[in-house]
Structure formats: C-alpha cells, structure tokens
Amino acid sequence: MNSIRRQLFPWLKVALSQGLVLALVLYLRPYLPVAGPLLLVAQGLAAALLGRLLGLSAFWIPIQILLPLAVAFNAVVPAWAYLAAFAVCALIYWNSASEQVPLYLTNRKTWRSLSGIVADHGAKSFVDLGSGMGGVVTFLARTHPKLRVRGVETAPLVYLASKLRLRFQNLPNAEFVYRNIWDENLSAHDVVYCFLSPVPMPKMFAKAKAEMRPGTLFVSNSFAVPDQPPYAMVDVNDGRKTRLYIYRM
Numbered sequence: 001m002n003s004i005r006r007q008l009f010p011w012l013k014v015a016l017s018q019g020l021v022l023a024l025v026l027y028l029r030p031y032l033p034v035a036g037p038l039l040l041v042a043q044g045l046a047a048a049l050l051g052r053l054l055g056l057s058a059f060w061i062p063i064q065i066l067l068p069l070a071v072a073f074n075a076v077v078p079a080w081a082y083l084a085a086f087a088v089c090a091l092i093y094w095n096s097a098s099e100q101v102p103l104y105l106t107n108r109k110t111w112r113s114l115s116g117i118v119a120d121h122g123a124k125s126f127v128d129l130g131s132g133m134g135g136v137v138t139f140l141a142r143t144h145p146k147l148r149v150r151g152v153e154t155a156p157l158v159y160l161a162s163k164l165r166l167r168f169q170n171l172p173n174a175e176f177v178y179r180n181i182w183d184e185n186l187s188a189h190d191v192v193y194c195f196l197s198p199v200p201m202p203k204m205f206a207k208a209k210a211e212m213r214p215g216t217l218f219v220s221n222s223f224a225v226p227d228q229p230p231y232a233m234v235d236v237n238d239g240r241k242t243r244l245y246i247y248r249m
C-alpha cells in the first residue's frame with residue numbers, strides 16, 4: 001500500500017501543478033505576451049516550478065516541461081517517437097521488470113544522514129548497490145576525501161549519467177562500475193548501502209551476511225529486512241519521512 005502511494009503521489013502532484021498552471025494560463029490568456037509552442041514551454045516551466053514547491057524531485061522537471069507540448073502536439077508526433085521514448089525508458093528503468101527495483105533517488109537530506117553514519121562508523125570504504133545517477137557516491141566522496149566510494153549499476157543510461165557526473169568532478173576516491181549488484185563482493189566494504197525495493201531485501205541480506213566482515217554495516221533506505229531487527233534506525237527529517245535501517249554484521 002505504501003509503495004503504491006509513493007508511486008501515485010508524484011503523479012498526483014504533476015496533475016495538480018499542470019492543472020493549476022493550465023487554469024491560470026486559460027484565465028490570463030488575453031494578457032499573455034507569448035502564444036503557441038512558446039506558451040506551452042512557459043506553461044511546462046511554471047508547472048515544473050510549482051511541482052518543485054510541492055516537493056517533486058528534480059527528476060520531474062523535464063517531464064513537466066514536455067507534458068503540455070506532448071499533449072498539444074499529440075496528433076503530429078510520428079509513431080517512431082513513441083518507440084524511441086520506450087527505448088529511452090527501458091534504458092533508464094532497466095531493472096524495474098527483472099529485479100522489481102525502479103529508479104528513485106536518495107535525497108540530499110539522506111545523503112547527509114549517510115555521511116553521519118560513515119563518520120560515526122569510521123568507515124574507509126562504502127558501496128552503493130544500484131547507484132542510480134550517482135548522487136550518494138559523489139556526495140560522500142566529496143565530503144569524505146579519505147573514503148573509497150563505489151557505485152554499482154546496470155541501467156545503461158543511468159550508469160552513463162553517473163560516469164558523466166564523475167567526469168566533471170575531481171573525485172579520485174570515487175568510482176562507478178557497470179556490474180550487477182549480485183556480483184559485487186561485499187567483503188570489500190565497511191558500509192554497504194542500498195535503496196532497492198521490498199522484493200530483493202531477504203536475498204540481499206543473506207548475501208550481506210555471507211560476505212560482509214564482522215562489525216561492518218548494511219544500510220537499507222526505506223526497506224527493512226523482514227524478520228530481522230535492525231541494530232539502529234535513522235529517521236531523516238525530510239518530506240518523504242525516509243528511514244534508514246542499519247544492520248551490523
């Protein structure tokens with residue numbers, strides 16, 4: 001139920017922001033200095049801004065901007081564009097069908113909580129299993145220059161985006177590898193972090209228990225390991241009420 005709510009809520013916020021902006025545009029239309037596609041782009045931008053104020057992540061900005069254009073030009077969009085859009089989605093949401101792990105990103109407040117966990121634990125190495133766009137990895141590498149930070153990812157476009165992100169930053173202690181999370185050797189890390197879904201948690205924890213060294217930490221964002229009391233929990237003071245479940249090996 002919680003996960004359905006989490007999936008549905010952003011779309012409701014998109015509908016609300018687009019609807020409010022559309023109503024405003026229709027009301028103010030005679031006075032607006034722009035029209036046609038430019039107005040649609042402005043409308044999308046305004047909805048994107050409103051969406052951010054409503055708590056939507058930056059991920060939704062391009063979707064919000066393109067939505068009015070897509071609706072208005074629906075009839076003239078060629079069929080191949082839909083195939084291309086499907087291909088792009090598949091390259092981003094690569095692991096949604098096979099692993100039942102979609103792409104959603106750890107937010108900045110949670111980055112800071114993870115930074116606190118790393119510091120308190122005196123960790124020397126950290127891995128993000130399914131590192132997405134690389135936000136956690138680059139943030140921790142920047143804030144802990146002595147920490148070795150690694151991201152493991154297989155969604156092709158998402159992996160490329162994280163590699164690109166790293167290229168523009170001077171972070172010799174960070175790396176991204178194109179690797180299945182099930183093939184990563186967890187014994188190499190002091191803190192193993194994942195933000196996956198309820199589905200792989202039992203299997204992932206069994207892997208962690210088999211491979212991780214005593215005293216090291218397994219941290220799961222939002223998804224507890226069933227029937228396994230955590231060593232500690234951290235409640236992040238953010239909009240989505242993120243909870244980090246910490247298991248000590």
Ligand SMILES: C[S@@+](CC[C@H](N)C(=O)[O-])C[C@H]1O[C@@H](n2cnc3c(N)ncnc32)[C@H](O)[C@@H]1O
Nearest residue numbers: 095101104105106130131132154155180181195
């Ligand atoms: C919910 S996202 C979290 C992204 C990132 N860790 C963050 O918190 O910002 C989960 C990520 O795990 C990746 N993933 C899921 N299953 C995977 C697998 N078997 N191997 C590698 N990556 C995987 C997905 O592609 C997705 O990018």
